[in-house]
Amino acid sequence: MGAVKRRSANKPANENALIETPLTQAALEAYLWGAATLLRGLVDAGDYKQFIFPLLFFKRISDVYDEERAEALALYGDEELADKPENHRFQIPNGAHWEDIRRSPSDAGKALADAMMAIEGANPAQLNGVFGDAQWTNKNRLPDETLKNLVEHFSKEKLSITRVPEDELGRAYEFLVKKFADDSGHTAQEFYTNRTLVKLMTQMLKPLPEESVYDPTCGTGGMLVSAVAEVRRQKLEYRSVRLYGQERNVMSSAIARMNLFLHGIEDFEIARGDTLVNPEFTDGDALQTFDVVLANPPYSIKQWNRKAFINDKWGRNEWGAPPQNRADYAFFQHIVKSLNPTSGRCAILFPHGVLFRNDERTMREKLVRSDLLECVLGLGPGLFYNSPMEACVVICRSSRPAHQRGKILFVNAVAEIDRIRGQSFLSDDHIKKILTTYEAFDDIKGFASVVTRDDVLSNDASLSIPLYVKTSPTTESSRPDLTKLISKWSDSAITVGEHAEKLLASLGDL
Numbered sequence: 048m049g050a051v052k053r054r055s056a057n058k059p060a061n062e063n064a065l066i067e068t069p070l071t072q073a074a075l076e077a078y079l080w081g082a083a084t085l086l087r088g089l090v091d092a093g094d095y096k097q098f099i100f101p102l103l104f105f106k107r108i109s110d111v112y113d114e115e116r117a118e119a120l121a122l123y124g125d126e127e128l129a130d131k132p133e134n135h136r137f138q139i140p141n142g143a144h145w146e147d148i149r150r151s152p153s154d155a156g157k158a159l160a161d162a163m164m165a166i167e168g169a170n171p172a173q174l175n176g177v178f179g180d181a182q183w184t185n186k187n188r189l190p191d192e193t194l195k196n197l198v199e200h201f202s203k204e205k206l207s208i209t210r211v212p213e214d215e216l217g218r219a220y221e222f223l224v225k226k227f228a229d230d231s232g233h234t235a236q237e238f239y240t241n242r243t244l245v246k247l248m249t250q251m252l253k254p255l256p257e258e259s260v261y262d263p264t265c266g267t268g269g270m271l272v273s274a275v276a277e278v279r280r281q282k283l284e285y286r287s288v289r290l291y292g293q294e295r296n297v298m299s300s301a302i303a304r305m306n307l308f309l310h311g312i313e314d315f316e317i318a319r320g321d322t323l324v325n326p327e328f329t330d331g332d333a334l335q336t337f338d339v340v341l342a343n344p345p346y347s348i349k350q351w352n353r354k355a356f357i358n359d360k361w362g363r364n365e366w367g368a369p370p371q372n373r374a375d376y377a378f379f380q381h382i383v384k385s386l387n388p389t390s391g392r393c394a395i396l397f398p399h400g401v402l403f404r405n406d407e408r409t410m411r412e413k414l415v416r417s418d419l420l421e422c423v424l425g426l427g428p429g430l431f432y433n434s435p436m437e438a439c440v441v442i443c444r445s446s447r448p449a450h451q452r453g454k455i456l457f458v459n460a461v462a463e464i465d466r467i468r469g470q471s472f473l474s475d476d477h478i479k480k481i482l483t484t485y486e487a488f489d490d491i492k493g494f495a496s497v498v499t500r501d502d503v504l505s506n507d508a509s510l511s512i513p514l515y516v517k518t519s520p521t522t523e524s525s526r527p528d529l530t531k532l533i534s535k536w537s538d539s540a541i542t543v544g545e546h547a548e549k550l551l552a553s554l555g556d557l
Contacts, residue, residue: 109145179301213311265292268303290315344378427464429471
């Protein structure tokens, strides 16, 4: 592998220009987005992330390595001691530092790919596969000149911890994720969930020190980051929180790991793979269980192995097998099966259709009878990224207080939403109102109702919020069953798509 290079060999060409004064948040965000703009016209907006995030992470760990080495050198006064592994969070092998790539005379893509591979190899327990699968050597897609321009752009600023603390870099990273979502449109929901909604979900579950937090479809890790941020906000020991996530998309899983590292989080496991097909977190012949589960599963996917789920070896089919054209209740049952039997609680973001669709009624009835369901929260439109659909959050708990057993809290917070520059979000006042209502677990006229399990079962186990939370006549007339109309439209779109596929297949046989 080769020895780690000494600091003198890694001295930036413009080191004097890289001043140590902290970067402002605005300057940091402009600097990061400036890198993405260099790719416009060459790379699809949805693919910015697979190039920009690895470069950002590479630059950060190189600058932090230099910072750690300088501190060790000042302490020991000896270069060999300063190079010792115990003085560094990550090891950077000989020839794999950012400045080595910057000085590469030609074939920058190969030099970069080799350096990233060397860093992953030198830190197998932490960084194996962290840089993703971008095609750095594909010059048709990313010419040498463009790559060198990207490297030079990132070289303009030093990203040491002194200059860019982890909290600031984490916020800038979240800014970049959202900007990529804005530019990529239809692909956004694969890696971005509305952060104000994630904040609400996390505060409802209240993760605690030493607890485990799991996201079975973690995307880029935003919900896991939010869990740690909530523990910190409570001024509790956040470093003891254990994070687990699984993500089927290779690049998104790599970005999740970079995201956590860039937020200063190190105690986590991010697994690659399809959670329904091959859950990675298991305990013998059962699923591993967790204290907190936060999730935004992919909406109504139809390309999934229903046949295998009917005979699921992990027992995730206790309520039954969902229809082929929507796997929502497959993810739901996986999550419930992953709850710690004593301390487990989950918050799941779903479209409203899961609350009342007829072909899921039997499964919904078993959910209600289980007495796991604590709260059904209806939220306004636009909180699914780039979609007009209204969102709902379903909260379940393994162990509920005696006064809540056999009851479900319904909250109609559809009106609790703000919209600025085309983006919907929850304000701090909205979050406070919803959270206070949830914690009180009591009736509030026109906003919340506590309903018995038997009453829900008498309504064919429908969890449709307007059945239980009666709003004013004015509101009813202005919004006639909008959630059902949207769900019906979505269902009809799926049906039309299926018929179109069959028609095309038949035409192909002619």
